[in-house]
Each structure stands twice: as C-alpha cells, then as structure tokens.
Amino acid sequence: MSLASDLLAQFASPGPVIINVGPITIRWYGLLIASAVLIGITLSQYLAKQRKVDPDLIGDLAIWLVIGAIPAARLYYVLFEWSEYAQNPEQIIAIWQGGIAIHGAIIGGLLAALIFARIRRVSFWQLADLVAPSLILGQAIGRWGNFFNSEAFGNPTNLPWRLYIPPEMRPPEFANFAYFHPTFLYESLWNLMVFALLIALFVRDVQGKQRLKTGTLFLVYLVAYSLGRVWIEGLRTDSLMLGPLRIAQVVSLTGIAIGLVGLVWLYVYNRALPDVVEEGMRGEG
Known part of the structure; x- marks a missing residue:
C-alpha cells in the first residue's frame, strides 16, 4: 500500500523527517518552527504599519525573541x-527532535521583550x-510538529478523528492501544480561533x-x-x-x-498598565 493510501486509511504521521541529503537531515519540526517565525515577523510588521509603528522595530525585536524564547x-x-535527560545529557541540545514547552518560550520571550523595550525606550x-x-498563529503552526513527531497526544479514543500512534511511541500503560486523541490538532484549531478573534479586534480598532x-x-x-490549554492539557498523556x-x-x-x-485594570478602573518606560520618556524606537 502506498504512503498516500496509508494516510487516507488512518490519521497517522508520515514520520518526523522530510528528507535526508547526505549528512543533512531536514525535519518537519524544525521547518515548522522556522516557518512560524518568518510568518510571524511578516504579520507583526504589517500590523505595526497599520498602527503607524516602525516595522523595523519588529524586525529588531524578533531577534531578541528568538534568542530569548x-x-x-x-x-x-x-x-x-x-x-530522563540526566541519563542522556547529550540529548539536552537535541531540540530538533522535539521537546520544547510553549510556556517556557512565552516566559523567555517576555523577558527578552521587556529588556528590548527598556533599551529602545x-x-x-x-x-x-x-x-x-x-504568537498564537505560530503556536497553531508549531503544534503540527507534534503530529510529525507522534508526540503530545491524548488518551486512547475511538472517535472518528482518532490519531494512530506507532507502538514505540506509546506510553507503557497504553501499549495495547493504537488510537489516541489528537490533542495537537485540538490546540492548533483552538489557537486559530484565538488568532481570528485577535485579528478581528485589531481590525475594529484600526477602523x-x-x-x-x-x-x-x-x-x-x-x-x-x-x-483552551487548561482543558486540552487534561487529555494529554505526556504532561510535564x-x-x-x-x-x-x-x-x-x-x-x-x-x-x-x-x-x-484597563476597562473598569480605566487606568493604563504599568510599563517599562514612562510615556513622556519614550523614544522613536
């Protein structure tokens, strides 16, 4: 049976690797993260123009966010x-194999953005x-990396949209189950809805x-x-x-x-949020 037929027969990952060229391995996970970053920068620069903010400021910020996040x-x-990593310390840097946490990225990105905003006034x-x-669009894209790595899935299920997980990727307690909740898909769809909400609010504001x-x-x-993350996380088998x-x-x-x-604070008390630089001291970026 061909790969296409296999994928049509069951919802399953074709594998984490796109192509091997000699010593170079191109993985879906890395490609999706890189794509999310590039799309995100382009979108934020477009939004900056709509708000009459220098789009180059976003380009500079992006470097800080990547380094921090x-x-x-x-x-x-x-x-x-x-x-797990104490036994295999050489795997700590193997980020291309998966194993990153969005909350860690958000925390690192927030710290980087705070420092950037302070420096640039x-x-x-x-x-x-x-x-x-x-950010939320990038999260929606990035979740598909979990699909290709056959990770971040939920409990066993027989729902029509169930996800097939290879035996070697199943938790020991679910070794006899083949199909699981595609929690990566749930979160990706949820994130797309949040993205649509934010864009709708932005457009109404600009107009x-x-x-x-x-x-x-x-x-x-x-x-x-x-x-969304609260309820989706409750379905997962690999929560931190x-x-x-x-x-x-x-x-x-x-x-x-x-x-x-x-x-x-903003809408009931009608007060501005505390910021790293007072309004009268802000520069041009």
Whole structure:
C-alpha cells in the first residue's frame, strides 16, 4: 500500500523527517518552527504599519525573541523532564527532535521583550499587542510538529478523528492501544480561533469601530489561549508534572488570572498598565 493510501486509511504521521541529503537531515519540526517565525515577523510588521509603528522595530525585536524564547522553551522542558535527560545529557541540545514547552518560550520571550523595550525606550505593551496575533498563529503552526513527531497526544479514543500512534511511541500503560486523541490538532484549531478573534479586534480598532487600550490584545491572548490549554492539557498523556499537578494547567490558570486582572485594570478602573518606560520618556524606537 502506498504512503498516500496509508494516510487516507488512518490519521497517522508520515514520520518526523522530510528528507535526508547526505549528512543533512531536514525535519518537519524544525521547518515548522522556522516557518512560524518568518510568518510571524511578516504579520507583526504589517500590523505595526497599520498602527503607524516602525516595522523595523519588529524586525529588531524578533531577534531578541528568538534568542530569548527558544532556549527558554528547551530549558523549561528539560527541567521538568530532568530524570530522563540526566541519563542522556547529550540529548539536552537535541531540540530538533522535539521537546520544547510553549510556556517556557512565552516566559523567555517576555523577558527578552521587556529588556528590548527598556533599551529602545518604547512601550512594552504596544509591542506585545503587535506580537500577540503572530504568537498564537505560530503556536497553531508549531503544534503540527507534534503530529510529525507522534508526540503530545491524548488518551486512547475511538472517535472518528482518532490519531494512530506507532507502538514505540506509546506510553507503557497504553501499549495495547493504537488510537489516541489528537490533542495537537485540538490546540492548533483552538489557537486559530484565538488568532481570528485577535485579528478581528485589531481590525475594529484600526477602523475606529472599537478603540482598544494599549495591552488589550496581549491580555485577551493570555486569557483565550490559556482557557483552551487548561482543558486540552487534561487529555494529554505526556504532561510535564510537578508532583500531582500538570504544570501547563497551573501556568494557564495563572495566565487567565493575570489577563483578567489586567483587563479589569484597563476597562473598569480605566487606568493604563504599568510599563517599562514612562510615556513622556519614550523614544522613536
């Protein structure tokens, strides 16, 4: 049976590798991450123009975000899976094989953006609003890397959209099950809906139909993404754990709380969010 027939017969990954050329291996995971970064930069620069912000500022910020987010995403994952990597320390840098955590990337990216905004004397929240749609779109794209790696799947299921997982990738306790919830797909679709919401809010703001206060888009992203992650994480078999707690759920609930408090601060108390640089001291970027 051909590969195409196999894929039509069951929802299954064709494998993590696109092509091998001599010593060079091109993997889906790396290609998707690179694509997400490039698409995100292009989109955020377009949004910056609509907000009359210098798009070159976004290009400069992107370098900081990559430097801050990707190592932090890997470090976050390794720390919570240290028992595995302690036995194989050479695998710590093997990021192309998967094993990064989006919450680690967000934390690393936030720290990098705060430093960048401080140095360039621009509003952190303005930058965050311009990056938020690109961030959630990148997350939607990146989740497909989990599909090709046959990872980040959920509990066994017989639903029509069930995902086939090869025997060697199944958790020991589910070795006799072949089909699982495609939680990567659930999250990718959820993220696309959040992306559509953010773009709709942005367009209404630019058109003057619904003026948004600085920081609104990022706070909405924080709440909306985290709401989806809480319930999707509950289906997964490979959650990063801290004792009995699923770390992603704890961080997501924290994100929801922070986002809601921020929105109340903006729209109920009608006050601007604290920023790294006071408005009167901001430069041109």
